[in-house]
Amino acid sequence: MPDIRVDVLIVGAGAAGCAAALSLPQGIRAIIAERRRNAAGRCCGGLLAPDAQRALVRLELTIPxxxxxxxxxxxxxxxxxxxxxxxxxxxxxxxxxRARFDAWLLELARERADFLPGAAVTEVARGDDAVTATVRRRTNVIKVRAGIVIGADGAASSIRRLAFPLARRPRxxxxxxxxxxxxxxxxxxxxxxxxxxxxxxxxxxxxxxxxxxxxxxxxxxxxxxxxxxxxxxxxxxxxxxxxxxxxxxxxxxRPRRTSDFHAGDERILLAGETAGLISASSGEGISYALESGAAAGRAVASTEPASEYRRAFAGIRRRAAWKLPKARVIxxxxxxxxxxxxxxxx
Ligand SMILES: Cc1cc2nc3c(=O)[nH]c(=O)nc-3n(C[C@H](O)[C@H](O)[C@H](O)COP(=O)(O)OP(=O)(O)OC[C@H]3O[C@@H](n4cnc5c(N)ncnc54)[C@H](O)[C@@H]3O)c2cc1C
Known part of the structure; x- marks a missing residue:
């Protein structure tokens, strides 16, 4: 497969990655790379807390x-x-x-971005005006050159590890x-x-x-x-x-301190659990994934996406930070x- 150029590469088709795709401005060429062949049905309790319900309303989505x-x-x-x-x-x-919820979100996201299932991002390299990601899909190695990468690859994020090797990672x-x-x-x-x-x-x-x-x-x-x-x-x-x-x-x-929450940098925006966003006290993470993914997608419309995202991220991080002392108590x-x-x- 030839190398690909896109405006936005979204890594991971979970709630954060799908919300990011759904919130991209019109006219943006985007790809979602998802490591798993079947992206729906992650191991999850499947309870949408009121914050997650509100996040869906803000995305103008009604769960089927x-x-x-x-x-x-x-x-x-x-x-x-x-x-x-x-x-x-x-x-x-x-x-x-959760399998049907994931499948529904992904179906909507695919209307806004091309979808590469079974495609794992294994390397990222920053250039002056773009990020080049190495994507392994079956026996193919694809280079995807993107203006912005949205890292939404979950708790075991490769993007956070590869792009920010010196930054603290939550346990x-x-x-x-x-x-x-x-x-x-x-x-x-x-x-x-x-x-x-x-x-x-x-x-x-x-x-x-x-x-x-x-x-x-x-x-x-x-x-x-x-x-x-x-x-x-x-x-x-x-x-x-x-x-x-x-x-x-x-x-x-399991975030323990505010430095576990990381928005990314100028070209690589982190969302969902990749950004460390989850309730430290309950483990509820769907609302954070939806909110931060949507904020990252929306930020792409700005002339300064990273600053725009950092502004939105600050509010989401505040909500997550409130859960840290609560976790210490419970x-x-x-x-x-x-x-x-x-x-x-x-
Ligand atoms: C057992 C369990 C129960 C839970 N129950 C609830 C609950 O009831 N309610 C709630 O609100 N939260 C719950 N959570 C938390 C919630 O599921 C997560 O916080 C939320 O789904 C995170 O979404 P995400 O999009 O950030 O990451 P994920 O859903 O993990 O999505 C990341 C995606 O990235 C893909 N990926 C990973 N690496 C790569 C790569 N290198 N290249 C390409 N793709 C990659 C993965 O395959 C995955 O599909 C639970 C968590 C667990 C573990």
Whole structure:
């Protein structure tokens, strides 16, 4: 395949990459390079928090009914397993089938940008007026020359590592999920804290005919064994009878300080988890991916895209930064216990 010249190269077809494509100004020649052949259906809880719902409204998108599922949790039940405490609070989630949600977003994004599935960006080189990316697709090596690159390649970002080798990178955890089949009398989003399982939390999310159980672990070597324990205990607590179906895993960004959030530079804009954007306390990242991706796409219309993006990024980063102290409280057993005794504290 010959080398390609485009105005914008978007790396990654997740929520951030698709939102970027959807927000590009008219007349821009853009390509989305996506490493996976089938870009839809990432390992995810599929809960759209109110911020994600608002981000979709700002993108003027309405989720098709076929991508939503029931029940839509209206309550979060928080269990501190070690302390034997329980608390709940209200929050309106939209529950989605993540594969259908991804497929829908990608279909819309493909109306605005050419799509290269199975195409991994493995190198980036900055020139005076463009960035040249090396894209490997099957046995082909393609050079894509782009005025702007939007790095939206997720928690294990190659773009952030290759383009900003000296910048701090947020730590990641190995997140695992499994599905327990069977109709459960579960309408809430169940959250469990137990230090012996993880220093993050475990979750159970109702889906049609099954319940998703998941958690995230800092140490990849012991993650599998700890997840077995999570599944066993959560099943017991929620009286779930079925045997776990397939287990999936994916990296989850766990930002700790504001320097983990990185907007990129003049020609390489970072969005979504690549930019470190995710809630440090809940791991909810779809809203950040949609917002930052959209801001990066819109910034391309400006005569100074990087400054324009940095301005928008500052607001998104502020929201993410608020979650850092919250994470310190909820992941510290004594502080969490104190907070859980305050009735109004979510
Ligand atoms: C188990 C789990 C459950 C979660 N549940 C929720 C939830 O319920 N609600 C919520 O709001 N958030 C949730 N999150 C977080 C949320 O899924 C992410 O923060 C969000 O999807 C990030 O979107 P993104 O576009 O930044 O990255 P991604 O969705 O990771 O997309 C990045 C894309 O880039 C591609 N890619 C990677 N490297 C390259 C490369 N070199 N070249 C080309 N392409 C590349 C990848 O294949 C991928 O498709 C969850 C996360 C995990 C791990």
């Amino acid at each position: 009914e076929a991508a939503t599922v029931l029940p839509s949790p209206r309550t979060v039940n928080v269990h501190d397993v070690d302390a034997g405490l329980h608390q709940n609070y209200r929050r309106n989630y939209v529950n989605v089938d 990641t955890a190995v997140a695992m999920q499994t599905r327990i089949p069977g109709e459960a009398a579960l309408n809430a989003y169940e959250v469990f804290f137990a230090r012996r399982w993880t220093n993050f939390y475990a979750w159970a999310i109702p889906k049609p005919g099954e319940v998703l159980i998941g958690s995230a672990f800092d140490d990849p070597a012991s993650a599998g064994g700890r997840f077995d324990e999570v599944i066993r205990c959560v099943k017991e607590r929620l009286a779930l009878a079925g045997d776990p179906l397939e287990r999936r895993s994916r990296l989850l960004t 992941f510290s057993p004594p502080l969490r216990r104190f907070a859980m005794r305050i009735p109004w504290c979510p």
